[in-house]
Amino acid sequence: MRRFWFLVFLALCMLAGCTGAGTDQPQTTSFFAMDTVMDFTIYGDESLLAGAEALISDLEDAVSVTDENSEVYAINQIGEGALTGSAGELMQSALAMCRRTGGALDISIYPVVRAWGFTTGSYQVPGEDAIGELLDHVDYTKIQYNDETGVVSVPDDMKIDLGSVAKGFAGSQTAQYLRENGVDSALLNLGGNVQTVGCKPDGTPWKIAVKDPNGGTPMIVLSIQDQAVVTSGGYERYFEQDGNTYWHIMDPATGRPAESGLLSVTVVGDDGLVCDGLSTALFVMGLEKAAALWQKSNDFEAVFVTTEGDIYITAGLENSFALTEEHQGAFVRVIERLPKESSDK
Ligand code: ADP
Ligand code: MG
Numbered sequence: 001m002r003r004f005w006f007l008v009f010l011a012l013c014m015l016a017g018c019t020g021a022g023t024d025q026p027q028t029t030s031f032f033a034m035d036t037v038m039d040f041t042i043y044g045d046e047s048l049l050a051g052a053e054a055l056i057s058d059l060e061d062a063v064s065v066t067d068e069n070s071e072v073y074a075i076n077q078i079g080e081g082a083l084t085g086s087a088g089e090l091m092q093s094a095l096a097m098c099r100r101t102g103g104a105l106d107i108s109i110y111p112v113v114r115a116w117g118f119t120t121g122s123y124q125v126p127g128e129d130a131i132g133e134l135l136d137h138v139d140y141t142k143i144q145y146n147d148e149t150g151v152v153s154v155p156d157d158m159k160i161d162l163g164s165v166a167k168g169f170a171g172s173q174t175a176q177y178l179r180e181n182g183v184d185s186a187l188l189n190l191g192g193n194v195q196t197v198g199c200k201p202d203g204t205p206w207k208i209a210v211k212d213p214n215g216g217t218p219m220i221v222l223s224i225q226d227q228a229v230v231t232s233g234g235y236e237r238y239f240e241q242d243g244n245t246y247w248h249i250m251d252p253a254t255g256r257p258a259e260s261g262l263l264s265v266t267v268v269g270d271d272g273l274v275c276d277g278l279s280t281a282l283f284v285m286g287l288e289k290a291a292a293l294w295q296k297s298n299d300f301e302a303v304f305v306t307t308e309g310d311i312y313i314t315a316g317l318e319n320s321f322a323l324t325e326e327h328q329g330a331f332v333r334v335i336e337r338l339p340k341e342s343s344d345k
Contacts, residue, residue: 018199018200018203024043024201026041026042026043026201027041027042027043027044027045027046027048027049028040029049029053031053033053033056033057033060034056034163034166034191035163035191036167037191038189038190039188040052040053040186040187040188040189041186042178042185042187042197043183043184043185043186043201044185044186045181045182045183048177048178051181052174052177052188055173055177056170056173056174056190058085059087059090059170059173060166060170062083062084062085063083063087063166065110065119065159065160066119071083072160072162075152075154076154076159079154079155079158080151080152080153082151082152083145083152084150086173088145088150089169090162090165090166090169091145091162092145092147093165093169094107094162095107095140095143095145097165097277099140100293101277101278101281101282101284103140104251104252104284104285104289105164105277105278105280105281106138106140107143107162107164107165108137108139108140108142108158108159108161109138109161109250109252110159110160111134111137111138111157111159112131112135112138112250113161113250115130115131115134116246116248116250117239118248123239123241123246125241125246126255131254131255131256132255134255137157137159138158142154142158143160164276164277164280165273165277166276167190167191168190168193168195168228168230168277169272169273169276171190171193171194171195171272172272172273174195175195175196175197175226175272179197183197183198184197184198185197185199185200185201186198192230192231192236193228193229193272194208194224194228194229195228195272196208196224196225196228198225198226199225199226204223205223205225205320206223206224207221207222207223208221208223208229209221209324210229210231210264210266210303211233211264213233213234213235213264213305214263216235217324218326219305219323219324219326220266220303220311220321220323221321222266222268222303222320222321222322223320223322224268224320226270227268227269228268228271228272228275228276229266229267229268229275230266230272230275230278230279231264231265231266231267231279232249232265232279232282233247233265233283233305234247234249234257234263235264238257249280249283250284258283258284260283260284260285260286260287261286261306262282262287262290262306263306263307263309264283264304265282265283265302265303265304265305266302266303266304267279267300267301267302268301268317269299269300269301271299275300278293278300278302282302282304287304287312290302291312291335294335295337295338301313301314301315301316301317302314303317303321308331309330309331310331310332310333311330311331311332312333312334312335313333313335314334314335315334315336318334
């Protein structure tokens with residue numbers, strides 16, 4: 001009988017998800033990679049931090065668009081080349097995200113982003129003709145990837161950039177590496193892309209803040225365990241000219257910064273790459289299309305902040321969502337699930 005109750009207790013602990021990670025001390029590191037500062041806190045063996053950093057550095061070496069020794073650089077120069085290691089998996093998943101979002105995410109948008117100056121900081125508004133010409137070479141459907149050989153081929157003048165999904169992928173890969181090495185509590189911040197492993201050491205969920213896109217102060221707090229939280233917003237990187245604000249998230253349909261009525265999109269899910277790709281893509285799509293994509297998916301939840309400052313959250317976040325003190329008065333609406341006709345993930 002006692003054994004029965006012990007098993008019930010064990011089952012309840014497992015259902016709760018987190019049982020507390022024990023007495024490990026936090027190990028932290030901060031380093032620059034993938035164009036951003038990364039901060040990792042893990043509860044476990046300190047040597048794993050170096051392993052995690054090496055994993056990210058290897059991935060960056062393969063997929064950097066600016067490093068002349070990278071595999072992606074070679075593909076962009078000569079139109080063909082192989083991706084090795086996990087870079088191939090990154091490419092395959094990135095292409096799947098482009099398809100899933102109907103091209104709102106397009107990994108061949110790089111020349112357009114560059115023309116606006118977002119890669120160098122020499123910002124400018126390109127002319128309509130220039131944008132039109134560049135858009136002729138933006139079309140992810142023309143990218144060929146052979147998942148057996150890892151060889152990628154792109155047409156002349158097409159350039160690929162996996163930057164919109166690389167940090168999310170790197171977060172997931174790092175989380176997997178840590179779990180495999182016995183870590184069951186970690187908080188990885190990859191320049192705003194957050195990846196959690198398990199819960200906090202005391203067994204409660206990680207609290208992840210989402211900023212007010214208008215002021216930068218924490219607006220929303222999400223309770224998260226074992227998942228990724230990725231935000232894309234027009235306020236992260238932008239420039240102003242003649243009274244207009246231009247940001248770094250482009251609508252591949254127009255070649256101009258996406259204006260969809262949203263100021264930020266936060267995506268929560270098990271797969272960091274999916275979250276990263278979707279945060280960019282849903283921002284491009286706008287609330288209505290984004291909600292429709294959510295309705296037929298079951299691998300993510302999202303928080304949308306509109307240009308009016310209204311907040312929309314998908315139903316799955318209802319119990320893990322809270323407003324900060326300062327934003328208690330904000331308008332919040334829950335997007336409910338519609339009765340299902342069909343689901344295609
Ligand atoms: P960040 O990398 O700044 O955290 P995102 O994950 O939203 O933000 O990625 C935005 C980056 O992706 C931009 O800096 C740009 O290089 C690229 N990008 C912009 N628009 C698109 C798009 N529609 N599809 C794919 N990549 C994009
Ligand atoms: Mg993104």
